[in-house]
Amino acid sequence: MIRQFDYVVIGNSAGSVGCIEMLRSIDRSGSIALIAEETRRVYSRALLPYYLAGGIDLEKMYYRKADFYEQHGVTALLGQKAVHIDTDKKEALLSGNERIVYKKLLLATGGRPLIPPVEGLDRENIFTFLSMDDVLKIEKALENAQRAVVLGGGVIGLMAAEALCKRGLQVQVIELAGRVLAPVVDEPVSNLLKDLFIEKGVQVITNNTIKEIKGGSSVESVVLTDGTQIPCDMLVLAMGVAPRIKLGVQAGLQIDRGILVNERMETSRSDLYACGDCAQGYDSVAGISRVIPLWPNAYLGGRIAGSNMAGGRRENVWSTSMNSMHFFDLCLITAGLNISAEDPGGFINISRIDEKKKYYRKFTLREGRIAGFILAGRISRAGIFVNLMRTKADVSQFTDDLFNEDFGYGSIPEELRWELLKEDLIPGVVNGNDRIRA
Amino acid sequence: MGKILIKPEVCIGCHLCEIWCVVAHSRTKDILKAFLLEKPAAISRVIVEERLPVTFALQCRHCSEPDCVFACISGALYKDSASGRVIHDPEKCVGCYSCVLVCPYGGIIIDQENKKVTKCDLCEGFEKPYCVSHCPNGALVYADQEKGGV
Numbered sequence: 001m002i003r004q005f006d007y008v009v010i011g012n013s014a015g016s017v018g019c020i021e022m023l024r025s026i027d028r029s030g031s032i033a034l035i036a037e038e039t040r041r042v043y044s045r046a047l048l049p050y051y052l053a054g055g056i057d058l059e060k061m062y063y064r065k066a067d068f069y070e071q072h073g074v075t076a077l078l079g080q081k082a083v084h085i086d087t088d089k090k091e092a093l094l095s096g097n098e099r100i101v102y103k104k105l106l107l108a109t110g111g112r113p114l115i116p117p118v119e120g121l122d123r124e125n126i127f128t129f130l131s132m133d134d135v136l137k138i139e140k141a142l143e144n145a146q147r148a149v150v151l152g153g154g155v156i157g158l159m160a161a162e163a164l165c166k167r168g169l170q171v172q173v174i175e176l177a178g179r180v181l182a183p184v185v186d187e188p189v190s191n192l193l194k195d196l197f198i199e200k201g202v203q204v205i206t207n208n209t210i211k212e213i214k215g216g217s218s219v220e221s222v223v224l225t226d227g228t229q230i231p232c233d234m235l236v237l238a239m240g241v242a243p244r245i246k247l248g249v250q251a252g253l254q255i256d257r258g259i260l261v262n263e264r265m266e267t268s269r270s271d272l273y274a275c276g277d278c279a280q281g282y283d284s285v286a287g288i289s290r291v292i293p294l295w296p297n298a299y300l301g302g303r304i305a306g307s308n309m310a311g312g313r314r315e316n317v318w319s320t321s322m323n324s325m326h327f328f329d330l331c332l333i334t335a336g337l338n339i340s341a342e343d344p345g346g347f348i349n350i351s352r353i354d355e356k357k358k359y360y361r362k363f364t365l366r367e368g369r370i371a372g373f374i375l376a377g378r379i380s381r382a383g384i385f386v387n388l389m390r391t392k393a394d395v396s397q398f399t400d401d402l403f404n405e406d407f408g409y410g411s412i413p414e415e416l417r418w419e420l421l422k423e424d425l426i427p428g429v430v431n432g433n434d435r436i437r438a
Numbered sequence: 439m440g441k442i443l444i445k446p447e448v449c450i451g452c453h454l455c456e457i458w459c460v461v462a463h464s465r466t467k468d469i470l471k472a473f474l475l476e477k478p479a480a481i482s483r484v485i486v487e488e489r490l491p492v493t494f495a496l497q498c499r500h501c502s503e504p505d506c507v508f509a510c511i512s513g514a515l516y517k518d519s520a521s522g523r524v525i526h527d528p529e530k531c532v533g534c535y536s537c538v539l540v541c542p543y544g545g546i547i548i549d550q551e552n553k554k555v556t557k558c559d560l561c562e563g564f565e566k567p568y569c570v571s572h573c574p575n576g577a578l579v580y581a582d583q584e585k586g587g588v
Contacts, residue, residue: 018508044511044512046534047532050532060512060532062513064513295509295511296540299508300508322540323539324535324538326533331535333535335539379548380538380548381538381541381544383538383542383543383544384543384544386542408485408487409494409543410489410494411489414489421444423499424499424543425444425445425494426443428447
C-alpha cells in the first residue's frame with residue numbers, strides 16, 4: 001500500500017510535537033502523518049523519574065491532550081516502524097511494507113539507551129530507563145525488590161536512584177568517572193550531590209563499572225571492575241543515550257555522532273529535516289557542532305524544522321547545553337560550558353559556596369562574557385543569566401552582583417538593563433528627563 | 439496579545455503591585471484575609487526590581503515565542519491562541535523548573551511551598567490586571583496589542 005502526505009514526522013516526542021504545532025500554525029490543510037514505534041500517544045520521557053518516584057499518576061505523563069492528533073489533523077501511525085527512507089523517491093518504508101510518500105520529512109527518532117559491553121544482560125530485572133514500558137516494568141519489579149543497582153551517575157542515573165530510594169529500595173549508584181554528574185557540574189557540586197545521596201541512604205561508587213552480571217534467570221549480583229560484588233534484585237542501566245541514527249545512515253545522510261543539521265534543521269538531503277536527540281547541530285557557546293540531547297532543544301528544533309518544512313524561513317539562532325534538575329531538595333541549574341578549575345584555558349571561573357545553606361554559584365567568563373554557569377540551591381530567575389549569555393552581554397563591570405541571591409534586572413547596570421528591556425518599557429514619561437532612553 | 443509595560447521613571451518602589459497581585463490571586467480577594475488567614479498564602483507573580491533610585495515592576499511578558507512553553511516537559515505551560523496569554527496549569531506542573539532556566543525575564547516565580555512554579559496570568563477574569571489598576575502612580579500600563587491600544 002502507498003500513502004502520500006505533505007509532511008511526515010518519524011518519532012513521537014518533544015521534537016515531533018514542536019514540528020506539528022508549528023506546521024499547523026502555518027499550514028492548516030496540508031496532510032501530516034506521524035510514524036512511531038510505540039503505540040502510546042505522546043508522553044513526556046522527561047517525566048519518567050517523576051512517575052517512578054511516585055509523584056505523579058500515569059495520566060499526567062501524557063504531554064498533550066488525548067485528541068492532540070485529531071485536533072492537529074495528524075494521521076498517527078502508532079506501533080509502526082519506519083525501516084528505510086528512499087530520499088530519491090521521497091518515501092519511507094514501514095515494517096509492514098507500507099510505503100509512505102512525503103514532500104517533507106522530519107526525523108525525530110530520539111536516542112537509544114547506552115548498554116554496557118558485558119555478558120548476562122538478558123537476565124530478568126535488568127532495565128533501561130527511557131520509555132514508559134521501561135518504567136512500568138521497573139515498577140512491577142519493585143514489588144519483590146529490596147536492593148537496586150543503578151549504572152550511571154549522570155542526570156538520568158541520579159534521578160532513577162532518587163526515585164528508587166523514595167520507593168524504599170536500598171540503592172547503589174555506580175559511575176565510571178571520578179565523580180557524579182561530571183559532564184555538567186564541577187567538583188564542588190559533585191561533592192555536594194554525593195554527600196546528599198549518601199545522607200539519604202544511597203551509596204555512590206565512583207571510578208568503577210560493571211564487568212560481570214551474575215544470577216540465574218534473574219540478576220542476583222553485579223561484579224565491578226575492582227572485584228567488588230554487589231548483591232541486587234534489580235539493575236537499572238542509566239548510562240545515557242546515543243542518537244538513533246540508523247534510518248539516517250541508511251538514507252545516506254551526513255552523520256557525525258548524530259545526523260548533521262544546519263541552522264534550518266535541514267540534513268544533507270533536500271526536504272529531509274532532523275531534530276532532537278538524533279540530530280547534531282551547532283552549539284553557539286561551545287562553538288562546535290554537537291548533540292544536545294535535551295527536551296527544550298528538541299521542541300525548539302522541531303518548531304524550526306516545522307516552519308521551514310511549511311515554506312517559512314526560520315533559523316536556530318542560539319542553542320547550547322542547559323539543564324534544570326533537582327535531587328531530593330537540592331535544585332540545580334547549569335548552562336553553557338562546564339570548565340574545570342584545573343584547566344581553565346582562556347576562561348575565568350568565579351564561584352562562591354555557602355556549605356551551610358547548600359548554596360553554590362559559579363560563572364565561567366570569557367572576555368567578560370558569561371560562557372557558562374552553575375547554580376545550586378537557589379535557582380530563582382536563572383533565565384536572566386541565560387539571557388546575558390545569549391546576548392553576549394559584557395558583565396565584567398558587575399561580576400560581584402551575579403552572586404546576589406536576589407539577582408534581577410535591577411542588579412544590571414542601567415544602560416545594559418534598558419537595552420535588554422527596551423521592548424517592555426515606555427520611556428521619556430517625564431518631560432526633559434532623558435535618563436531612560438530606549 | 440497583551441502585556442504589561444513599565445514606566446520606570448514614575449515607579450516609586452512602593453511594592454503595592456506585589457501586594458495587589460497577592461490579593462488578586464487569593465481565594466477571598468480580600469486584602470486582610472489574603473495576608474492574615476489564607477494558608478498557603480497566594481504568591482506575587484510580579485517582582486519589583488530595585489537599584490535605587492531606580493525601581494520598576496516586572497512580570498511575565500507573555501512572549502510571542504515563549505521559551506518557557508517550549509521548555510516545559512509536562513505540558514503545564516501553553517500559549518492560549520485566542521487570548522495570547524501564556525498560561526500555567528498547576529495541576530500538570532511537576533516543578534522541574536525548566537521554565538525558570540529559560541525565561542529571559544525571570545518571570546517564572548518558584549512556589550516553594552508546593553514545589554511548583556507560578557506566573558502572571560494577566561489577571562484572567564478581571565477587567566484589568568490588578569497591578570495595573572492598583573498602581574498609585576500609573577507606572578504600569580496594560581497594552582492590549584490586539585485592540586491596538588496602549
